[in-house]
Amino acid sequence: MTRLRFGTFLAPFHKPGQNPTLALQRDLELIEHLDALGFDEAWIGEHHSAGSEIIASPEIFIAAAAERTKRIKLGTGVISAAYHNPLWVADRMVMLDHLTRGRAMLGVGPGSLPTDSAMIGLNPTDTRELLAENLDIIMRLLRGEVVTATTRTHKLIDAQLQLRPYSDPCFEVAVAAVASPTGPMLAGQHGVGLLSIGATLTKEGFDALAHHWNVVEERAAAYGRPVPPRSSWRLVGLMHVAETREQAYRDVEYGIAHWFNYFQKVAAFPQMDVGTSQEIRGMIDYLVEAGIGVVGTPDDAKEQVRRLWEQSNGGFGAFLLLGHEWANPEATRRSWELVAQYVMPEFQGQAESTLAAAERARQNRDAHAATQISAVEHMTKKYAEEVAAKGPKTADQAG
Numbered sequence: 233m234t235r236l237r238f239g240t241f242l243a244p245f246h247k248p249g250q251n252p253t254l255a256l257q258r259d260l261e262l263i264e265h266l267d268a269l270g271f272d273e274a275w276i277g278e279h280h281s282a283g284s285e286i287i288a289s290p291e292i293f294i295a296a297a298a299e300r301t302k303r304i305k306l307g308t309g310v311i312s313a314a315y316h317n318p319l320w321v322a323d324r325m326v327m328l329d330h331l332t333r334g335r336a337m338l339g340v341g342p343g344s345l346p347t348d349s350a351m352i353g354l355n356p357t358d359t360r361e362l363l364a365e366n367l368d369i370i371m372r373l374l375r376g377e378v379v380t381a382t383t384r385t386h387k388l389i390d391a392q393l394q395l396r397p398y399s400d401p402c403f404e405v406a407v408a409a410v411a412s413p414t415g416p417m418l419a420g421q422h423g424v425g426l427l428s429i430g431a432t433l434t435k436e437g438f439d440a441l442a443h444h445w446n447v448v449e450e451r452a453a454a455y456g457r458p459v460p461p462r463s464s465w466r467l468v469g470l471m472h473v474a475e476t477r478e479q480a481y482r483d484v485e486y487g488i489a490h491w492f493n494y495f496q497k498v499a500a501f502p503q504m505d506v507g508t509s510q511e512i513r514g515m516i517d518y519l520v521e522a523g524i525g526v527v528g529t530p531d532d533a534k535e536q537v538r539r540l541w542e543q544s545n546g547g548f549g550a551f552l553l554l555g556h557e558w559a560n561p562e563a564t565r566r567s568w569e570l571v572a573q574y575v576m577p578e579f580q581g582q583a584e585s586t587l588a589a590a591e592r593a594r595q596n597r598d599a600h601a602a603t604q605i606s607a608v609e610h611m612t613k614k615y616a617e618e619v620a621a622k623g624p625k626t627a628d629q630a631g
Contacts (some may be wrong), residue, residue, distance in 0.1 A: 234463070234547065236537070236579035238571070239273030240266060241309050241429065241468045244556035247490045248283035255286065256590070258561060259295055265565055267301035269572040273466075273550060275309025275339055275427070281347035283366035287527050291324050298332040305335045309427065309552075310408045312343030314362035315352060318369040319379075319391045326374075329398040339427055341408030341415070342369055345499060358384070360414055367407065369420050374402050406464065409444060411437045416444040420451025425464030425549075431540060432469045432524050441467070463549035467540055470525030470554050473570045477528045482561035483567075484527055485512055491556055527558075530574035537579060551579075 242262070246255040263274050269493050276293050279285035288309040288559040297306055308618035311321060329334040343349050349359050365383045372379050377394045397403055406425035409415025410433075420487075426448060430437030445465065452459045474480035492515045519525045523539070526532045537551055553571070557564065565593075577583040593600075 235581055236548075236576075237272035237550035238576050238579075239271050239275065239304075239466075239550055239552045240555050241275045241277075241427075241552040242287075243277040243279065243285040244287060245284050245491055245494065245556050246286055247487065247557065252286055257291075259287070259555075260300060262555070262565075262568075263297045263304065263306075264300045264566060269486075269568060270576070271304060271568075271572065273305045273307060273337070273552065274464075275307040275337070275552060277309050278312050278343075279345055279348060281345055281351065284490075284498070285345070291328055291419065294328060294336060295331055298335060301615075303335075303512050305337055306332060307337030307404070308339045310339035310341035310406075312348065312359070312364040313340040313370070314342050314349070314354060314359035314385075317386045317388075318365070318383075319325070319367070319373065319386075322370045322373040325403065326393055326395050326397050329403045330395065330438040332398075334399045334403065336372075337404040337406065338404045338410060339610065340370070340517065341427075347499075354385075363414075364418060367418055367422065369439070369524055371405070371424075372588070374405075387461055404464065411440050413444070413447045416447035417451050418462060420453075420457070421455050422449040423452060423457040423460055425460060425466065425470065427466050428548075429468045431467040432536075437522065438543060441540070441543045445544065445546065447559075451506070462547050465548040466552055467544070467548050468537065468552045468554050469540065470497040470519065470534050470556070471532050471536070471567070472525075472556075472558050472564075473526050473530055473567045475529070475570070477532070480527045480529070480567075481513075481516055483563040484516060486560045486563070487556075488512060488515055488558045491558060520590075524611075530570050533571060533575045534578050537575070561628040 240262070245257070246252070255273060266274060275289035276297075277285055277287055278290050280288055294306040294308070308325070313321060325336060325338045340363065342356070342363040346356055349355065354362070362383060362385065369379055369381055369383075369388065373391065373393050374397065376393070376396070376562070376567060378390055379388050381388045392622050394551075404425060405422070406430055407415045407418045408427045409618065410430035416426055418424075428437070428441060428444060429442060430558055432438055445462070446447045449459050472480055472484050474483055489512055516527050520527055526536045540551070541547055559567065
């Protein structure tokens with residue numbers, strides 16, 4: 233297994249009715265925490281309705297987060313490309329690429345909330361068709377082309393970027409996918425990465441994983457493009473980790489009901505099917521038993537990543553933990569720490585070497601302990617012999 237990157241996909245999901253200023257501050261502090269822990273990536277969402285996913289501009293959030301962090305890469309997860317003029321999407325991302333000195337990444341999708349698109353007169357079919365049109369324009373602009381085009385929402389006349397990206401030749405671009413082949417088709421067509429947001433949320437999403445990359449390969453071949461590397465494929469999943477399963481279950485009693493209620497009764501997003509249970513214990517059991525997420529220990533988290541790796545039929549580049557507030561802030565921070573401490577090394581080539589070193593020392597301990605004892609006995613005997621060779625002191629020597 234090549235080095236697997238880890239990160240977060242942060243919508244975010246905040247319970248309505250609380251102080252939004254403090255909620256956004258927690259999001260920024262989380263990114264700082266992940267940067268300090270060595271996580272590789274953070275992808276930030278765009279939403280405009282429904283009261284829980286309250287980041288309206290991932291670009292603005294990323295600009296703020298970049299000033300607080302040192303190395304973590306920051307992506308739009310995702311910009312709802314159908315909502316925007318594609319020229320401005322490309323132009324803002326180039327600016328962000330400069331401001332972050334190459335740490336920005338562009339993730340695009342059609343927009344997940346119908347309550348968002350309805351406010352600008354679009355339906356889910358419109359947004360998916362516009363995604364394909366707008367992504368094509370964005371990619372052409374990023375390649376330095378001059379674009380004249382008319383979509384159902386915008387008209388471009390000799391449009392071009394006044395800045396080239398800071399990254400050479402360009403920052404990373406990725407397309408979101410849940411269960412349908414739309415995202416993989418566009419990723420293959422344009423030779424960009426894939427964000428599999430529904431990797432574990434539904435059985436259909438999990439089952440589609442290997443097929444998704446087949447679609448990427450087929451579309452790349454159809455358009456005469458090199459197949460994107462599997463390292464550009466990112467899978468999103470759910471986890472809360474504690475020292476014991478019992479502790480993890482107690483932790484998520486804090487806020488998991490809101491998360492379930494949001495997908496069951498608020499967000500008109502049936503691709504995110506989280507069952508019908510109304511009891512907190514039933515919600516947790518459903519998540520775990522259906523394989524949707526992990527509520528347990530670092531070992532449980534490792535097993536989930538291995539399961540996804542096998543299902544992908546060839547591997548992927550990054551595992552992104554879907555950000556949530558199932559637990560209180562302290563327990564949530566601890567969960568991220570446990571993932572960094574015990575899960576990440578397993579898939580980044582850092583666990584085996586220390587375990588092997590410990591095993592070598594264990595196997596040779598008795599022999600090495602014997603040499604230590606022998607060395608002490610040798611030096612003790614040598615000292616006694618030196619003292620004896622000098623003989624006792626005379627009276628004159630003592631005086």
